Amino acid sequence: MRKSTKFIGLTGVVMFSIVALFAIFGPLFIPYDAYKQAGASFQPPSASHWLGTNDMGQDILAELAVGARTSLFIGIMTAILATLIGGIVGVLSGYIGGRFEQLMMRIIDVVLTLPYLPLMIVVAVYMGPGVFTQIFVITLVMWAGKARQIRAQTLSIKSAGPVLAAKTMGASDFYIFKKHILPGVFPLFIPQFVGAVNASILMESSLSFLGMGDPTMKSWGSILYYANSRSGFLTDAWIWWIIPPGICIVLVVLAFSFMGYYLEEKVNPRLSAYTAAQKRVKQQITVNEELVAQNIALAVRDLSVKYPKNGKFTTVVSDVRFDVKQGEVLGIVGESGSGKTTVASAIIQQLRSPAHVPHGAIYFEGRDLQLFSDEEIREVRGQQIGYIAQAAMNALNPVVSVEKQLKEALLAHQTLSTKEIDERIDEALIQVGLEPKWRYAFSHELSGGMRQRVIIAMALINKPRFVIADEPTTGLDVMVQVEIIQLLRKLQRELNLSMIFISHDLPAVLSITDRLIIMKYGHIVDEGPSKALAKTSTHPYTRRLIDAIPLLQPRKEEVRDVVH
């Protein structure tokens, strides 16, 4: 958790405590009755009346303190009710499912369309205006939203691993509900409750301001209502009559928003990793002529990447150094946590925000990408370096056709006529072995292999010279894996691409790469020409990786002999 979040949360607690103390003890210490005349009308603030008096000569500070009780009572009561009702309906409809769920969801849909102000007017006619009418109406409009969110959470827990596992153990519905569903959903109740307090205090204020509150009880909203209807704005009195209740409302809403901010980060720890990205400005970049002369497309020099963890920095990539020649395919192999994907992200300057690069240079065609401005790097990404991201095939937009997604990738970098766009899309699809008719398809109509082909087409549509493919075969069946590798190899030769192929799957990498880098814990532990490395490397880690590949055919003996 970030320090700033804790501070914000604490500020919220302090602000709320001040208001709560004021509500509890204020009426005991303020020597005036909020409902009785305490002095002359429209008196400005003075030693005897700190906030002055209103048109009826009532002390405004006393009114505020009594109003705080009403406003907070309504706010907290409705929040409790709305969260409880919403929670119970949400959990039950998510867990029971079937007809019950359908019925509940339709009811929720209807309730969500109810406008609370007209509803209040109608209900107030029958029930009479009053605190409980307000609680009733605000709860009525608020529970549905909570129910929907809690149902969504219940559904995701219901189909998650631990519940399935418990089912295979023969657990009863009651056990699963008690042991897995409730503990999983409950943490969501607290931020939901905090948000509900906020919303209901605001709703109460606006209802009271419109004169639909309890006429016999003072609340912040009703103070505003009377100030407005009894011409508070025509005199100077608005300064001490209208501003203080306004400040009170803002204070409570802010206090709960702050607490909510803290709680949300507590429930969802991923938020705490967020920090704003730095803006990169344009600067003069000198070209490293030596690299250009040697035909080196990409040169990574002493690259290190660190991530903050528990207040300290952990090095995930350390002093990585390699070259990719023009037209060469380099494989980066490593198991999870070896830093291979981090290297790829660093190359295209897409490291997530808390990552920190203490030193290192990444020369793309002689120029250090680290020094590029945001606009320059956008030009490089997609246009000069195509990137096939890990699991990207599962991230195709499900509601946009293949054609539109390819077009988007194309137009991000160039302006073309409709005809040119059409031709380029057809060309790209044919290149990856898909018939042009598939341009109208949506991702759910495609098999895994076809989706991966679309992703490759997307990476190649701007005719980049360099391609980075991160785990392009993972999650595919063996047969499709072979197809994709053959496709990448064919494209690489035809288009004379330089390429980095990242994978944890050695057989896949061996069949396509010229050279290999083996990474472990952020270090390069072994490197060399792919086939020689597989056969003759004596590095124990490389050997372990290669020997761990299950084979259909026994390894040839002479390979073993070299090793031992």
Next chain:
Amino acid sequence: MSFIEIEHLMKIYGHSKSDKVAVLKDVSFTMEQREIVGLIGASGAGKSTIGKILAGLEMPNKGTIRFDGHDLTKMSGRERRAFSKHIAMIFQDPYESLSPRMKIRELVEEPLIIQQIERDKQKRLNIVREALQVVSLDPDKYLERYPHELSGGERQRVGVARAFVCKPKLIIADEPTSMLDTSLRLELIALLKSMNEQYGISYVFVTHDIALTKGFCDRIIVLHEGEIVDEGMTDDVINNPTHPFTKALIHALLTLEGAHE
């Protein structure tokens, strides 16, 4: 009579007439005690569905499953739940299948509590410790830890311990190695094999990687679009595949292997 007899199993997903998909069309096979059977196929072949039906996560639309003489498909919900102590499952994803709120002790203990196998706390803890020892995790070191403090390989061992703790007769292992790093895959397979030899547990091993079944499975069954297309002793199927799909599968693997010979 065989230990497990599966006859004419059929499973259809989807409700409306238009989107009905038969993921299993009339699948029948048998298994003996102590046998390890590999279910091979591409995604969508129906291999995982068979595993889910055996583990009680899905009900077949048609067909019977006789397990040690008991017909699983004719049981009431309560009877089937009680029977679950004989059939355990190891899941594909060691990250997602262990509740992050439970300690390793609680996770491995859960089947014992659900099946009410041992009410005495101390005795139950001893069973848990024994199960952790079987999967080579030191109980003193791991009992009080949470899953997020463990590596993927260690977590999957916890998953194996959890499946083992009730001493089941059959374990369904659904792609248990696919989320693990290459260097850990064979270790896990070796662990499963040793449990088979020592405790006589049968396995249904679901995988798309036929190479993993070599040396592990006694017999393999190749599924394609919801039907069995090839079956036999593992080496026989690998060396002499009969169906075009099996041939293509093996050819693809050999293409990959060819790269580093």
